[in-house]
Amino acid sequence: MDFALYRLIAAQGGVFTTSQALDHCGDTGLRALVRSGRWRRSRYRGVLVGGEVPDTPALLVRAAALAVGGDLVACHSTAAALWGFDVLGPGTLHFLGPPEVGNRRRPGIQVHPSSLGTEDAVLVDGVWCTPAARTACDVVRLTPAIDGLATLDAALRSGSCTREQLAGAAEAQAGLRQVAGCGAWCRTPTHASTPRWSPGCAGGSSTPGSRRRTCRSRWRRVAVPGGWTSAGVRSGSARSSTVRSRT
Numbered sequence: 001m002d003f004a005l006y007r008l009i010a011a012q013g014g015v016f017t018t019s020q021a022l023d024h025c026g027d028t029g030l031r032a033l034v035r036s037g038r039w040r041r042s043r044y045r046g047v048l049v050g051g052e053v054p055d056t057p058a059l060l061v062r063a064a065a066l067a068v069g070g071d072l073v074a075c076h077s078t079a080a081a082l083w084g085f086d087v088l089g090p091g092t093l094h095f096l097g098p099p100e101v102g103n104r105r106r107p108g109i110q111v112h113p114s115s116l117g118t119e120d121a122v123l124v125d126g127v128w129c130t131p132a133a134r135t136a137c138d139v140v141r142l143t144p145a146i147d148g149l150a151t152l153d154a155a156l157r158s159g160s161c162t163r164e165q166l167a168g169a170a171e172a173q174a175g176l177r178q179v180a181g182c183g184a185w186c187r188t189p190t191h192a193s194t195p196r197w198s199p200g201c202a203g204g205s206s207t208p209g210s211r212r213r214t215c216r217s218r219w220r221r222v223a224v225p226g227g228w229t230s231a232g233v234r235s236g237s238a239r240s241s242t243v244r245s246r247t
Helices: 003-011 018-022 027-036 057-068 076-083 132-142 145-158 163-172 179-187 208-221
Strands: 015-017 039-041 047-050 093-096 109-112 122-124 127-129 194-197 229-233 241-245
Touching (some): 015 057, 018 027, 057 076, 057 127, 076 093, 076 122, 076 132, 076 145, 132 145, 132 163, 145 163
Parallel strands (some): 093 109
């Protein structure tokens, strides 16, 4: 076996395409290596994984990026999971890509165009990601307010970014939808009440009681330590409701 292939596999974090493998071995040899367990197939067509490489979220992201092709950067909840503060759970893998990749979509994968570029990408666990503060602000902009608030809290508690960095990221995204609430929250003193946001709750919840239950669920998921957390949540023209949660 050509050791150049193994160097390539190592450089790509344990993932490689069948095309790359076939450049160094025949189809018969490829199938034999898969049968022997030296290599295994990923969930993405045309992407293989080294047999001894453990299954991790980062490995899944690397395989997905290779399946789509192009210079991709993990973003949104995908980057949040790699940074350690995702509160949304497994779902679609999100990437930023160059213009030629476009808004290509495969099952479980979506590539977004980026108005802010990807020059600030950071390598996390072998995956290029948007910086932690930018990632948190992206999640805030594209999810219901309750999920956004839990994400900002989780980002700060993870230690991956500071309140000042979050405020700076929000300022860099000025003009994009829903980022004003993120900037206001980041500039609020640590123990002050959180500014009220207008977006509705996840799942179409519209009553104050349902909003409170959803908010408490999000905060429990990110293991907020003891003490009361207060936030104002407002849906459309409905009257604002203050949510207080204690774990």
